[in-house]
Amino acid sequence: MTEISRQKSTELTEVARKLRVDSLRLIHRRGSGHPGGALSAAEIMAVLYFHVMNIDPSNPEWEERDRFILSKGHASAVLYSALTRRGFFPIEELDNWGEVECRHQGHPDRLKTPGVDMTSGLLGHGVAVGAGLALAARRKGQNWRTYVLLGDGECQGGIVWEGAVTAAKFHLSNLVAILDNNDVQLDGFVHDVMPLGDLRSRWESIGWHVIEVNGHDIRDLIAAFNQAHEVKDRPVILIARTTKGKGVSYMENQSYWHGNVPNVEQLAQALQELGEVNNG
Amino acid sequence: MAEMAMREAYGRALAEYGDKNPLIVALDVDTSASTLSNFFAKRFPERFYNIGIAEPCMVDVATGLAMGGFIPFINGFASILSLRALEQIRSCVCYANTNVKIAASYAGLSDFKDGATHYSISDLANVRALPGLTVIVPADAAEAADWVPIIAEHQGPVYLRISRAGAIPVHQPLSKLEIGKARTLRNGSDLTIIAMGSMVGRSLQAVEALAAMGISARLVEMHTLKPIDRETIVQCAEETGAIVTAEEHTIIGGLGSAVAEVVCETRPVPLQRVGINDFFCPTGRNLDTLMDTCGLSVAAVTSAAQQVLKGKK
Numbered sequence: 208m209t210e211i212s213r214q215k216s217t218e219l220t221e222v223a224r225k226l227r228v229d230s231l232r233l234i235h236r237r238g239s240g241h242p243g244g245a246l247s248a249a250e251i252m253a254v255l256y257f258h259v260m261n262i263d264p265s266n267p268e269w270e271e272r273d274r275f276i277l278s279k280g281h282a283s284a285v286l287y288s289a290l291t292r293r294g295f296f297p298i299e300e301l302d303n304w305g306e307v308e309c310r311h312q313g314h315p316d317r318l319k320t321p322g323v324d325m326t327s328g329l330l331g332h333g334v335a336v337g338a339g340l341a342l343a344a345r346r347k348g349q350n351w352r353t354y355v356l357l358g359d360g361e362c363q364g365g366i367v368w369e370g371a372v373t374a375a376k377f378h379l380s381n382l383v384a385i386l387d388n389n390d391v392q393l394d395g396f397v398h399d400v401m402p403l404g405d406l407r408s409r410w411e412s413i414g415w416h417v418i419e420v421n422g423h424d425i426r427d428l429i430a431a432f433n434q435a436h437e438v439k440d441r442p443v444i445l446i447a448r449t450t451k452g453k454g455v456s457y458m459e460n461q462s463y464w465h466g467n468v469p470n471v472e473q474l475a476q477a478l479q480e481l482g483e484v485n486n487g
Numbered sequence: 488m489a490e491m492a493m494r495e496a497y498g499r500a501l502a503e504y505g506d507k508n509p510l511i512v513a514l515d516v517d518t519s520a521s522t523l524s525n526f527f528a529k530r531f532p533e534r535f536y537n538i539g540i541a542e543p544c545m546v547d548v549a550t551g552l553a554m555g556g557f558i559p560f561i562n563g564f565a566s567i568l569s570l571r572a573l574e575q576i577r578s579c580v581c582y583a584n585t586n587v588k589i590a591a592s593y594a595g596l597s598d599f600k601d602g603a604t605h606y607s608i609s610d611l612a613n614v615r616a617l618p619g620l621t622v623i624v625p626a627d628a629a630e631a632a633d634w635v636p637i638i639a640e641h642q643g644p645v646y647l648r649i650s651r652a653g654a655i656p657v658h659q660p661l662s663k664l665e666i667g668k669a670r671t672l673r674n675g676s677d678l679t680i681i682a683m684g685s686m687v688g689r690s691l692q693a694v695e696a697l698a699a700m701g702i703s704a705r706l707v708e709m710h711t712l713k714p715i716d717r718e719t720i721v722q723c724a725e726e727t728g729a730i731v732t733a734e735e736h737t738i739i740g741g742l743g744s745a746v747a748e749v750v751c752e753t754r755p756v757p758l759q760r761v762g763i764n765d766f767f768c769p770t771g772r773n774l775d776t777l778m779d780t781c782g783l784s785v786a787a788v789t790s791a792a793q794q795v796l797k798g799k800k
Contacts (some may be wrong), residue, residue, distance in 0.1 A: 270556070317554075317583055325554065326583035329574060335544045336579060339551020339559075342536065346512070347556065366575075369544035377536070 211429055215258070219425045222292065223253040227454050228483045229288035229298075235474045237305040239313070243464040244358060245285035247389040247422070247449040254428045255354055255385075256289040264294035267321040273351050274324040274340050278333020279358035279387065280314040281466070287311055287320070295322035330361040334384055335370030341379040341442075352436075355384045360392030363401045368413075374442040375414030383435050384415075384444040387422065391451035393465045410444050422447030454481055490653040491628045494592050497649050498523030500632035501560055501590075502530045504639060511639060512552055514538055514545050515562040522592040522649070524562040542567045546575035546587070553585040558639055564598075565591035565648060569610035580644045581619045588638055589614075589646045595684065595735035596781060597651035599774045603767040612740025614646045615713050621666060622712040624648045624734075624742075626687035630658035630710070637664060648684065650735075652774050655688025657708070669716040675705035678792055678799075679723035679730050683709045683742050686733035686761070686783060693733075693788035704792055715745050717753070724754035729795040731759045733788050735778065738762035757798030759791040 226249045234240030256262070260273040277286045291298040303309045310319045314328030325336055333355040340353040361367060374382050388406065390397045397403060407417045416438045420431040428447070435443040451465070452458025455477040469477055478484075505511045505527055512534045519525040519537065528535035538545040542563050549559035561568075568576070568591050580587045591610060598605040614622055623638065623645060625631035631649060638645040657672060664670075672687070673694050682690040687708045697704045705727055707719060724730060730750060732743040743760030750758055763781050771777030778784065 274554075325550075326578065329578055332547050332550075332575070332579055335547030336551040336554075339548040339553075340555050341551070342548070343552045343555020343557055346534075353551075366543050366547070369538075369541040370547060373538055373541075373544055373548055 211258070211426065216425045219253050219257055222257050223249040223425070224481055225292060226252055226285050226288045228478060228481050229292070230284035231455070231469060231474060231477050233284045233287065233301055233304055235469055236302070238468055239305060240284050240468065241281040241466045242284070242469065243391060243451040243458060243461070244279055244282040244387065244389065246453045246455060246458065247451045248282055248285050248356060248387050249453065250423050250425055250428060251356060251385055251387065251447060252285050252289045254425060254432065256293050258429060259432045260354065261351065262293070262322070264322065267295060271349050271351050274353040276325040276333040276337050276353065276355045277315055277327050278355050279330065279361055280327030283313065283315050286315055286323070290320065290322040293322070296320070330358070331364040331366035333357050333370070334367055335373060337382050337384070338370050338374040338377065338379055341374065341382040342377060344381050345379070352381045352383060355382070357384060357386055359386060359388045359390060359397050359403060360400070362386070362403055362406070371410065371415065372413050378440050379442045380438050380440055382442040383432070384442065386444055386446045387449050388446050389449040389451035391460060391462050391465065393462060395462050406446055410446070414441055416441050416443045417446060418443065419446045419448070422449035423453060456480060490656055492653050493625065493628045493631045493650040494523045496628035496632040497590060497635065498526040500635040502526035504635050505531050505534065508558070508639060510556065510558045511560065512536065512557045513560045513562060514549055516540055516542050516545050518563055522562040522590065524560070524590070542572040543575045546572045547579055549587045550579040550583065550585045553587050558586055558588065560588045560590050562590045562592060564605065565594040565607035565610045566605055569607060569613045573613055576614065577617050581617045584619055584643065586642060587644050589644070590649055591646060592649040593651045594648045595650060596768055596771070596777055597774060599771040599777045602770040606768055608737045608763050608768065609740065610648070611712055611734070611736050611742070612744070615740065615745065619644060620713065621645045622648070623666070624683040624710055624712055626684060626708055626710065627654040627656045627658050629656065629660055630664070633658070633660065633664055637666065641666060650685060654685040655691065657687050657691055664710070667711045667714045667716055669719040670708045670710070671705065672708055673704070673706040675703040676727055677703045677729070678795055679705040679707055679727045680733060680788060680792065681707045681709050681720065681723065681730060681742065681746050682733040683712065685735045685778070689783065689785050690733050690788050692785045693792065696785065696789050697792055702792065702796065709742060709746070712742060712745060715749065717749050720746055720749045721753045724750050724756045729757045729799045731761060731788060731791045731795055733761040735783060736762055738764055757795045759795045761787050761791050
């Protein structure tokens with residue numbers, strides 16, 4: 208990947224906008240889901256699935272594909288949106304998301320949704336499982352990478368750090384984590400509920416290469432991934448500054464919107480703010 | 488104890504099988520000198536990963552290795568694996584159906600010097616409740632070794648319970664082991680003793696003691712706790728009309744419970760469970776006397792047999 212064109216950047220911005228729109232519609236229709244953390248991750252997901260990752264929607268099990276783990280599995284709406292937009296399955300399959308007949312689960316299930324590389328839901332597993340995948344790629348002499356998207360609230364749990372020191376010990380430069388650092392969790396601000404300290408120095412001190420990035424800036428994100436791929440001796444984490452609920456005024460930075468569902472009027476306003484025709 | 492410890496037989500077998508199957512990798516949590524995964528580590532240093540004292544992380548890393556095409560054997564203490572790492576085993580191994588082999592060592596009371604924190608007397612209850620997990624409990628060292636290639640070649644998650652100690656040898660190396668197929672070690676007609684793990688050898692002694700009293704006891708080794716061999720249990724209930732179970736585990740949720748579930752639902756007969764009766768066990772001087780004092784003596788089995796016969800119509 209080299210410097211991207213203005214056109215590509217515009218395209219990815221539009222993808223991110225669509226992922227937001229899709230996510231909110233899915234959550235609204237289902238009457239359940241987690242909008243805030245889906246919206247904060249839209250540019251990250253757009254850049255990963257439409258620019259960075261080497262994947263083949265016609266062959267989701269391709270052995271040498273890049274892997275992605277949504278460690279913050281509750282943001283499943285934005286993952287499903289990315290997968291269907293990328294062509295892994297028709298969007299109509301999500302019409303009855305939440306019904307027992309729908310194969311796509313509330314949280315990602317690798318056995319049921321094409322393109323989902325790892326089952327997730329309960330927080331904390333992504334970095335450690337990703338370390339295992341990265342070890343497997345290395346042992347096989349293959350060049351694919353593993354990308355893990357984790358939340359900042361999630362980093363309050365110890366298992367994240369168990370995985371982090373493991374990845375560092377084995378110098379897994381084929382593992383790239385992205386921290387969706389929106390500073391909001393279910394009960395309030397992350398810095399109030401349980402402060403994480405200085406994230407850059409925590410990750411650096413155990414042996415990770417840290418890149419701080421604006422998580423809503425397509426060009427900044429792409430430059431960060433390019434830089435991450437140049438690192439050859441250690442795992443990399445992009446600490447992405449993001450806004451929970453990004454793009455919908457009444458959701459931004461509000462912990463209420465971690466896991467609540469917009470009603471008809473709220474959805475209409477959200478879609479309008481996102482530049483979408485108001486058809487619910 | 489003269490016989491080889493089960494952990495040593497397992498450790499040697501894993502290293503030996505590693506030669507035959509390049510997809511085998513092993514992980515440990517700073518206990519390779521205890522679980523004896525160090526036989527494998529020495530022979531295949533590039534296929535061995537020491538994760539430090541972090542069992543949940545080991546399960547997750549093994550999950551990734553399994554999804555990347557390898558067959559990871561994870562090694563640690565059964566007590567920690569089945570408690571602290573249970574969520575990882577549930578979510579990432581069972582629910583995600585990854586091909587991880589859990590070698591849960593120091594099981595039961597076998598770490599007799601370290602006490603109740605280290606004992607693993609509820610692990611089988613914990614893991615038996617997880618959908619999709621195969622649960623194997625070898626009766627002696629030779630059998631533990633024989634399971635290694637079988638579970639490696641079985642597609643799907645397996646929990647293999649390994650004792651730190653030796654056990655009374657009962658296994659015939661040439662007899663066929665098959666997941667989910669119990670083995671009848673002694674025929675008998677008055678009752679059936681269904682045992683697993685170290686209690687198979689002790690139950691064999693009980694069968695002989697009972698024979699001296701004129702009681703004909705059948706002995707079935709239930710090495711696979713899950714999926715349990717319902718057919719054999721029903722057959723034993725029908726043919727002998729009384730059942731005793733014996734396990735180095737709490738009587739809640741393990742073999743006794745599993746057998747009782749089948750018996751109650753199919754062919755109700757008098758049943759007695761020999762096991763640890765819902766208490767934390769003390770530290771001991773040696774395993775044999777500790778087991779005796781914790782309700783796992785040969786006499787406890789014979790007494791349960793006599794008891795169960797009284798209820799027989």
